[in-house]
Amino acid sequence: MKNADIKMIKVTQEKGIAALQSGDFATAVSCFQAAGEVEPGNAVIPYNLAQALDASGRPGEAIIQATNALARDRALHPAARLLTRLLSHFRLRNPCSIDPAGLCAAFGFIDVDHQVLGPTALTYLKQCTALGDALFLGGTKGWNSGARWLLSSKGKAVLRDPLLRTALCAAANTDLDIECLLTAVRKALLMSSPKDTLRKAHILEFACVLVRQGEINEYVFAVSGEEQNRLDGMFINMQGLRDGSRAAADSLLLKALYYPLWYLLGENARDIDGRQIRPKALGDLITTQMAEKAAAVETAQKIEALGTIGDETSRNVARLYEESPYPRWLSLQTPAEGGHRDQLSQYFPENDLTFMDTPFKVLIAGSGTGQQATDAAIGYGPKAAITAIDISLASLAYAKRMAGRFGVENLHFMQCDILNASLLEDTFDIIECVGVLHHMGDPQNGWKILGERLRAGGLMKIGLYSRAARRTIASLRDDIQVRNSCGDEPSIRAYRQDIIAQGDRGKGAFLRQSADFYTLGNFRDLMFHVSEQHLAIPDMADFMADNGLTFQGFQVPPDIDEGAPDGEGLRDLGRWHEFECVHKDTFKGMYVFWCRKE
Numbered sequence: 001m002k003n004a005d006i007k008m009i010k011v012t013q014e015k016g017i018a019a020l021q022s023g024d025f026a027t028a029v030s031c032f033q034a035a036g037e038v039e040p041g042n043a044v045i046p047y048n049l050a051q052a053l054d055a056s057g058r059p060g061e062a063i064i065q066a067t068n069a070l071a072r073d074r075a076l077h078p079a080a081r082l083l084t085r086l087l088s089h090f091r092l093r094n095p096c097s098i099d100p101a102g103l104c105a106a107f108g109f110i111d112v113d114h115q116v117l118g119p120t121a122l123t124y125l126k127q128c129t130a131l132g133d134a135l136f137l138g139g140t141k142g143w144n145s146g147a148r149w150l151l152s153s154k155g156k157a158v159l160r161d162p163l164l165r166t167a168l169c170a171a172a173n174t175d176l177d178i179e180c181l182l183t184a185v186r187k188a189l190l191m192s193s194p195k196d197t198l199r200k201a202h203i204l205e206f207a208c209v210l211v212r213q214g215e216i217n218e219y220v221f222a223v224s225g226e227e228q229n230r231l232d233g234m235f236i237n238m239q240g241l242r243d244g245s246r247a248a249a250d251s252l253l254l255k256a257l258y259y260p261l262w263y264l265l266g267e268n269a270r271d272i273d274g275r276q277i278r279p280k281a282l283g284d285l286i287t288t289q290m291a292e293k294a295a296a297v298e299t300a301q302k303i304e305a306l307g308t309i310g311d312e313t314s315r316n317v318a319r320l321y322e323e324s325p326y327p328r329w330l331s332l333q334t335p336a337e338g339g340h341r342d343q344l345s346q347y348f349p350e351n352d353l354t355f356m357d358t359p360f361k362v363l364i365a366g367s368g369t370g371q372q373a374t375d376a377a378i379g380y381g382p383k384a385a386i387t388a389i390d391i392s393l394a395s396l397a398y399a400k401r402m403a404g405r406f407g408v409e410n411l412h413f414m415q416c417d418i419l420n421a422s423l424l425e426d427t428f429d430i431i432e433c434v435g436v437l438h439h440m441g442d443p444q445n446g447w448k449i450l451g452e453r454l455r456a457g458g459l460m461k462i463g464l465y466s467r468a469a470r471r472t473i474a475s476l477r478d479d480i481q482v483r484n485s486c487g488d489e490p491s492i493r494a495y496r497q498d499i500i501a502q503g504d505r506g507k508g509a510f511l512r513q514s515a516d517f518y519t520l521g522n523f524r525d526l527m528f529h530v531s532e533q534h535l536a537i538p539d540m541a542d543f544m545a546d547n548g549l550t551f552q553g554f555q556v557p558p559d560i561d562e563g564a565p566d567g568e569g570l571r572d573l574g575r576w577h578e579f580e581c582v583h584k585d586t587f588k589g590m591y592v593f594w595c596r597k598e
């Protein structure tokens with residue numbers, strides 16, 4: 001590049017940055033566009049342009065530029081954060097304009113939410129690549145035809161697509177057509193001779209991608225009777241595996257499309273050295289999955305327990321979450337360090353928050369797998385000492401390992417029933433309890449016990465299921481009871497298949513829009529919970545009045561209908577109740593709100 005061009009880019013970039021900082025976004029956009037034309041390979045210019053476009057209220061174009069930036073520099077972390085933040089609230093109308101290499105690069109960071117990137121990646125692949133041809137064929141001629149096409153030479157480019165492979169290895173698929181196609185591909189692999197499939201490098205590699213997707217979605221895909229018979233008749237030849245037999249490896253790999261490797265290998269796993277297994281791709285899967293399992297067991301053993309879990313509901317609920325820790329998160333869009341104080345200032349006057357200037361204590365009650373607790377540890381910042389309790393050891397072990405990946409040091413996990421919270425030595429400045437109390441036998445008793453652990457003037461965040469918003473789910477759950485389903489994996493899969501077969505007009509069709517539909521554990525949590533209660537706003541208002549808590553405001557859902565309380569009305573539970581009686585789906589996730597102890 002000529003010296004004059006280098007100088008021009010520098011000056012134009014500086015002018016653009018100054019314009020961005022001063023709020024002159026139109027000038028910033030034109031400066032970065034001009035600089036980008038002179039040096040198209042520079043990654044920082046499209047990143048700056050993305051920021052300027054975002055600030056100008058042009059999120060779609062900002063998304064495209066963020067992918068351009070990442071395609072030029074895969075390590076450009078701020079571009080990945082910006083891209084994910086934008087995608088969390090904006091859906092691209094024309095995904096074909098993004099740079100797929102840039103989107104693919106964003107999955108390389110653990111502190112961006114892969115579950116947010118996933119749907120855009122899948123939409124891009126559906127609409128802008130030959131995956132769309134396979135889906136069209138599947139949708140019109142049957143999914144088995146689509147699968148055959150993919151496994152033929154015509155589908156090679158699709159199976160090798162780095163974005164498809166990356167997305168399926170990083171996040172649960174949330175697209176029903178893609179699920180149908182992948183289910184058919186998996187079946188075709190199981191029913192064919194490995195000589196025609198797994199011996200081809202790209203198919204073997206894609207089979208490993210499907211193994212990983214199965215692990216992530218907890219084997220939610222439908223299993224036909226034909227497949228089950230084939231699986232039941234396949235045995236794992238351990239000696240063959242150790243001796244490097246390809247046939248033994250093929251059988252294990254095919255079974256690993258349906259069950260976790262640690263389950264298939266069982267006790268024998270200790271004698272297997274993944275590094276000696278051929279093909280190497282299978283050996284790597286074994287090494288990773290076994291190491292994960294061993295680490296989970298070891299971590300669980302080291303978690304401190306406080307009190308015993310004697311309550312019958314708590315024991316039943318603990319059993320559910322031992323089997324299905326919730327949620328199985330793999331990445332997190334982390335908040336800014338200490339950034340939660342700004343969010344709290346939307347609910348509380350500054351006077352109520354001065355305790356955050358010095359060390360303070362936070363309790364996360366029912367922390368599950370630690371996503372909320374890790375977010376809190378970072379968001380409340382290093383002055384906060386966080387205690388996270390849960391009844392499920394498997395969830396706590398998952399939580400502790402994930403928190404370790406984010407390097408948080410101000411977070412302590414403990415196995416403790418909320419009913420035993422009086423055994424905690426501390427009282428807390430902040431208590432968060434989201435998605436937990438409604439699973440207790442007596443939610444209000446649980447809430448009361450937590451209230452006693454909050455210091456006077458302390459802040460409390462509560463998340464509870466809304467009776468109004470859960471009415472349809474409640475009615476579907478009644479149907480499930482009629483089926484006498486026990487909530488085991490085959491019955492959950494069978495129920496999902498019924499929902500899918502009912503099509504768009506079925507009573508449960510709306511469930512397909514929920515990300516929880518696409519992971520077995522999350523779907524169990526949504527539809528097959530062993531203990532679930534729903535509350536209404538007057539119940540919560542009465543409870544707070546009786547227990548010295550003042551309501552400080554709901555976390556208002558972003559897609560709320562017009563006419564919702566605002567201004568002074570934001571803190572008026574009577575007005576919210578009136579609104580919810582008309583707009584019943586307002587709190588379809590759950591009520592999430594802040595209150596303060598007098």
Ligand SMILES: C[S@@+](CC[C@H](N)C(=O)[O-])C[C@H]1O[C@@H](n2cnc3c(N)ncnc32)[C@H](O)[C@@H]1O
Pocket residue numbers: 314317318321326327365366367368369371372389390391392395416417418419433434435436439440525
């Ligand atoms: C749906 S998960 C929510 C996890 C987390 N709060 C979140 O929002 O991601 C519910 C969690 O509450 C825990 N839980 C249920 N009853 C509990 C109790 N009595 N004491 C402590 N934890 C409980 C469960 O074990 C489970 O991990």
